[in-house]
Structure formats: C-alpha cells, structure tokens
Amino acid sequence: MTTTVLITGANKGIGFQTARLLGARGMTVLLGARDEQRGRQAEHRLREGGADARFVQLDVTDPGSIAAAAGWVKAEYGRLDVLVNNAGIVRADGGGLPSQTTLATIREVYDTNVFGVVAVTSALLPLLRAAPAARIVNVSSEVGSIASMTDPDSPLWPIASVPYPSSKAALNMVTAMYAKELRDTPIKVNAANPGYCATDFNANSGFRTAEQGAEVCVHLATLPADGPSGLLWGHLWRSDDTESYGVLPW
Ligand SMILES: NC(=O)c1ccc[n+]([C@@H]2O[C@H](COP(=O)([O-])OP(=O)(O)OC[C@H]3O[C@@H](n4cnc5c(N)ncnc54)[C@H](OP(=O)(O)O)[C@@H]3O)[C@@H](O)[C@H]2O)c1
Known part of the structure; x- marks a missing residue:
C-alpha cells in the first residue's frame, strides 16, 4: 500500500x-x-521529476477548506501516514517589539502558525490513527525556544519580537501536548527547526537552503519505531558555523 x-x-x-x-x-x-494555481504548478514540477504528487486545496485558516481536504484524503486513501504542518507566516508591527505589537498582528500570525496547526492536525487525526505508525511534523523555529531566546550568549539574543517567536513557542507546546496525548499509540509528534533558510519568508536572507531545512522535516517524518516523540529537533546554530543537528531546548 x-x-x-x-x-x-x-x-x-x-x-x-x-x-x-x-x-x-x-x-x-x-x-x-491555499492557492490552486500555485499548488498546481508545484504539482506539475514534482510530477515532471517523477514523484507521485497531487495538489489538494488547503488554507489552514479556513475550516471549510480543512474539512474538504480531510474528506478528500479519506475518500482517496482512507488513511494518512505523515502530516507535515509546514504553512507559516511572519508579521511584525515596527520591529515586532512587545510595546509596538498590535493584537491584530498577533491574531493573524497565530491563526496560521498555531490555530491552523491544531485545526489541521485534529481534522486529520482519525486518518493518522488509521495508519500503522503515523508521524506528525510541526515546522517550528529556534526563535520559539524560550531558553534560546533568553540566553544572552545565544545568537538569537538581539531578537525581541512578539508575534512570530511567541507563535512558535505556542506551537512547541502544542507539539508536546499532542505527543503526550498520543504517547500510547505508534504516532510520533515532533517539532522541526529547519534553521535559517533562504526563502521568500525572509527575502532569501537565510544562510541555509530550503532543501537543508527540508532535510530536518524528512528526518522527523521518517523516524523509526524507536524514535523520539515530543521534541524540538533540528539545526543547531553554532558560532563556528559548522553544521550540527540535535535536540533544542524548549
Ligand atoms: N525560512 C526560514 O528561515 C525558517 C526558519 C524557521 C522556521 N521556518 C518555518 O518554515 C515554514 C515554511 O517557511 P518557508 O521559509 O518555506 O516560507 P515560505 O517560502 O514563505 O513558504 C510558506 C508557505 O506557507 C504557505 N501558507 C501561508 N499561509 C498559509 C495558509 N493560511 N494556508 C496554507 N498555506 C499557507 C505559503 O503559501 P502561499 O505561497 O500561498 O503564500 C507557502 O507555501 C514556516 O512554518 C516557517 O515558520 C522557516
């Protein structure tokens, strides 16, 4: 199968x-x-490369879209082996400082980065339970690590922004709580730190490639039966610029 x-x-x-x-x-x-044209273009590119790829319309902030996507997966496949909650946005008022941040901006970011993940995961959980050993990967960030963001020796120390970092901190807790609920099942739930990758997200300023970031997601999506659950795992930012991967502090 x-x-x-x-x-x-x-x-x-x-x-x-x-x-x-x-x-x-x-x-x-x-x-x-969320956009059919962009989704179909991506599907076309992957199919040209030989992959069995199918576009599904899915706006993670739209309950109707989520329900339709879950219904389609159920009708077509009857189960889901891996869910990667990757969709995410970054917004900030001014520099994102707490004192400059509006609730509207926080709500917009949480709608996608936190509520969207919960809505999609819960809608697909019956199909993930129907798979023999499903994996859930929530694409988080090192800026969601409270320990790293409050460490004066961390390269993240200069950042003092509320909307995006706090959304990823919330996502980390969401990850840990799904992992706890599902601990007696074969399902593993982990958060991924792709590292700072050059994408449209940051006007391509990242020092890693999107493919390197994706490798972190692939690792967690293909964990063996004795692999971990309920961790933030991925790229570790080292001052000597060497590539390193491991468990990040919450
Ligand atoms: N790049 C980095 O350095 C970095 C570092 C740490 C974590 N991350 C995380 O990695 C994930 C992917 O980021 P990226 O760098 O690949 O960003 P990206 O190139 O901007 O891609 C973001 C993707 O999310 C989609 N999206 C946004 N809102 C959506 C919604 N409501 N419903 C469905 N899809 C939606 C976008 O669709 P459209 O094309 O339609 O806008 C796009 O496909 C995010 O969760 C981000 O927080 C990125």
Missing part, C-alpha cells in the same frame, strides 16, 4: 522541498496549497 504524506504550504520554500525529498523516497505526496 502506498505511503501518503500531506504537507501544508507545499507550493514553495521548505514545504516544497520537503515534498520533493519525500516524493523521491517513493511516498505519495499530497501538496497542500
């Missing part, structure tokens, strides 16, 4: 590269994208 993976926000960036890498491993890739 085919192994299916659904990736949200898969039309570009880290989500697209995750889809490409998992497609190359023989998985059936369901490309979630």
